[in-house]
Amino acid sequence: MFGLASALGGMRRKVWAWPIGIVGNLLLLTVFLGAVFHTPNPVNLLGQAGRQLMFIAVSVYGWFAWRSNRHSDGAAVTPQWASGRQRIGLVVALVGGTLVLTPVFRALESYEPVWADAWIFMGSLLATYGMARGWVEFWLVWIAVDAVGVPLLLSAGYYASAFMYVFYGAFTAVGFIVWWRIDRASSRVVRLGPGT
Template sequence: MDFLRWLFEAQIPVGGSVLVLREVLGNIFGLASALGGMRRKVWAWPIGIAGNMLLLTVFLGNVFGAASPATLWGQAGRQIMFISVAAYGWYRWRQGLQAGTHGRAIVPGWASPKVRIGMVASMIAGTAALTPVFDSMGSYPPVWADAWTFMGSLLATYGMARGWTEFWLIWVAVDIVGVPLLFSAGYFASAFMYLFYGFFTLAGFFVWWRADRREGQPLRPTPEPETVGALT
């Protein structure tokens, strides 16, 4: 109990303000998970889940008495989404590793044109549908940006679980909108992490692209039906 109390109350002084330790730790775990994902290691998923649990308490803002007063329901909700989809990704990557993929959990590949269209449509429609929902819950403005980062994160995480190389580019689209939102809301640790992560995702895209060309189709795990509808 003492450790949990310390974890929830600990802050890091930075200039004239403070950073919530849980936010810093959550983003460190998230970056470690991204590195594991680039290397296609199964441990990327449980590490990511640990970071998501920490960040969930941070983005709920006033609910946990965080240093920043802004509550981002989209950012908080996507941590729950991350945990759920990560469980699927963890399971799928373990299957791929057992199937034998040169020591990697999965062999990257490209989504079909139909799936790409479905992802773009889901991104736009989901953002439009969630914006009024988050607005009614009192999310920090601009609310559409919160909804955009939520939908993009959902699609990117699912794409990573399926081994679609395009998921790295979805993260870039999330970062372009999410970084200014986080800075504006006062979540500076998360904003700086996502700013760095934007460049990291571009590197990850090229790493997976080369891996797909090098390792080829024969080693790919048995595919599931390619439909974005499976997200729901």
């Protein structure tokens, strides 16, 4: 519920989305360290657990960034497309980070296939950062994360989490359309001038 509330707040561009998300991340941290916290599922997904810590750190950045940018309409950010250079940076960081983290997660004995865990970690980092920056593409990065994450969670026996990410995948598609329309509308106002 915390994750859904945070995603809804993010779609509506509300600052409160960030602290709500942090609470959800703390709860999920205990889930993905099953062996450490003696949960019903004794499998540790170290990338998923590390992802929660990363979410908390990047969410603090997003929280402060959105608080300082709040608009008169209550929205914290105006959606915009990343530049071509920023998009290339996202792709390079996603692929390169996955390649670098895969052997690290393997050494830490994360669940196989380890590359999927690394992909999810890097994609989550980049999507959260993109949300903080107000880039429309961050929703598409989430879809790429969910496309890999759902099969990984199913194979590890995290069925409830897999179902949650299927739902999030549909939600992120809607979020993408919402932010895309906001960007188009604001671009039109800039092109034509206010009141047209």
